[in-house]
Amino acid sequence: MKDDTREKRWQDHFPRSLARYVLLACLALVVVSLGVVLTPARPPEPAAPPFSEQARAAALAETRQLLNAGSQLGTAARTGSKDSPAEDADGRPAAAGNPAIERTVTLLTLQAQALLAPGESPADAAGAASASARATPQAASSAASSPSASGAPGAGASAAPVPVTAAGLVAALAGSGRQRLADAAVADGGMARLLAAVGTAQLLQASALAAGTGTAAPAADVTSSPVSGTCPSPSATAPSTGGQAAAEPSTAAQNEAEPSAAASSLGGALASAARTEAQTIYGYQVALTRLDGDAAKSAAEELAHHDALLGAVESLSRLHCSAVPPREAGYTLEPSFLASPAAGLGGLEAAALPVYGDLVALSEGGTRQWAIAALFGSAKRAVQWGADPGALPGLDRASMPTRPAGETPSQPAG
Template sequence: MKDDSREKQRRKLIPRIALLACLALVVVSLGIALSPRSPEEPAEPPFSEQARSAALAETLRLRAAGEALGRPASGDAKPAVVRTVSLLTSQARALLLPGQDATASPLPPGPATPSAGAQSGAQSAAPLPASAAALATALADSAGQRLADAAVADGGMARLLAAVGTAQLLQASSLAAAAGAPAPAVPAPAAPRLSGACPSAAAPPSSAPVDDSSAPAGADAAAATLPGALAAAVETELEAVYGYQVALTRLGGEAAARASEQLATHEALAVGAEALSRIHCAPVPPREAGYTMAQGFLASPAAGLGRLEASALPVYGDLVALSEGQTRQWAIAGLAGAARRSALWGAETGALPGLTADPAGFPALPAPVP
């Protein structure tokens, strides 16, 4: 009898337990439905986008400082400041994405960005440089960051950042000289000590092209590979060696001393380019007995050396875009060095040395709000 009564009590409890379970499920489901979902954090942008956005933000900041210094009331190194603003305007247009609002935050809200993005935020919050000398220092600091970011960014973005940093480095020195201030302390990028060897003497050189959105439309497809870019660098440096040897027979005084130093530099660069070719299992172009120099070069060797140096800029720009690691660092140093030597011989390097894109195709900056 006792067992029957217990069984009856259990049967009576089952519906109650089931009801309570259902009520609990309803409450839990309502709680889930009514409680707001925490918003998902946006994905962190790739490093190349962070570096581009940081470069754009700092370029616009320095441009605003230059515009303020260039007003009639400031009286501060006017022509050099105006040239600085013009350079920064061209660079900002190159860094601006089509359709992007230059007045908006370059990076979408999200996690704290390392390196380029974090430094950009700190620089953007800093007060604007209040003198031409201070602007030159800030310009050199920006150049150093752009060149550092170029060492690790992707292909075409690395070339763009290297071009921006190189031009800013040159303009920082020019602006400081115009303002009667010491040259900025940020040094030019140095070439690394090359090391390594071809993994296999029988291994064919890689011919897979690297995506480079900044390459000119008519670029030679054969040169758009790392072996092709290295071969172009070897040939460019060997031609420069020959050009300096010819120029030295026609130069005198300080110009001859400078040319002699730079001849040694180009001999070392030719050896470096050949060494990198062997490290990457790429064929090394044979050394030519000589090169044909234009009559204008022979008539005006100093100007001819400037043109010779400037012709190396796109070669090093290609190598920056198509390489990585120590090879890219070597190429960045080569680009900066070629730009500096071009300026020393009086050649124009432009706002983006090493980049052959037409500035007319860059997005326009929005007009200032009155």
């Protein structure tokens, strides 16, 4: 009887409380919805910049550090203080107004200008480099996959401070040059050409600075694995039968009968390189009849090297299904070449730089690695024969930045 009374009392109370429960539920929903609306949305993570942009920003930041160290070194050298950090291998202060230091500062100034992005001011460069260093994945992860990047610091990492000594600047300059070449092997075409030019000039200037300050010369050679092969047939990419593995096609192999625009451009760059090498070989053959002593010995060695380069270019042309230009019997040489064959050879080597710069920009993979090594080799030989490869070897001189006011002209790195 008591239980029936209790149940009847609850049934009478529940309808009266229902409105209260509904009101409380509505208030709870309002509070929750207001909290969702008022809580700001979490901003999305910024996208990592492309590898080429990371490599450019890192190159600019490191070049500016090198420029700052070179400027301090030049100031200390001009002061001639016994306590200055500009000392040669024997611990003596470097000579006031050392030309090698001044040329290094000029070269780095021009390179820093060339590495600025369109519309970017030097003040903006530090922020861009910091963003590149924070971005993921870092440029080092891609550069490390390149054969030439082994042992090099990451392109996206912050560069360590450069010691303001001749030996410290030489080592840092060579290290930066090697990293730029490693990044050039991975970057997009136009940026690859710029980075290859910067890296080549920095490596050569490191050797020149070492010779001009009496410090130990860094290792300044760039090599690549030989690339050979033939144009793959259309059936090479088809599934194999009989359990035989299909041959791996080159990156430039085309399935269509007509080559793509990119392949045609690469073929044109290879043809231009072949013609340039053939003309250079002819020039060395003529120069050998007018040189003697050590100059003749060097010319004979370089002639053999250019024979190998021409053979490599022809092999690359066949690998990329491009026509190999026929070798001509002779070429026209300027009278100045016959009058001064050593200087003429330097001019031939310097003339090959834009050709190999084009090949760097238009190729990829092993072909680009080969082109980078060929670009560096031509610049190095140009210096040996007394020519000036410039601050950006491989780039058109008309596209280079103008020299800052008050700077002395850049001299050959040798």
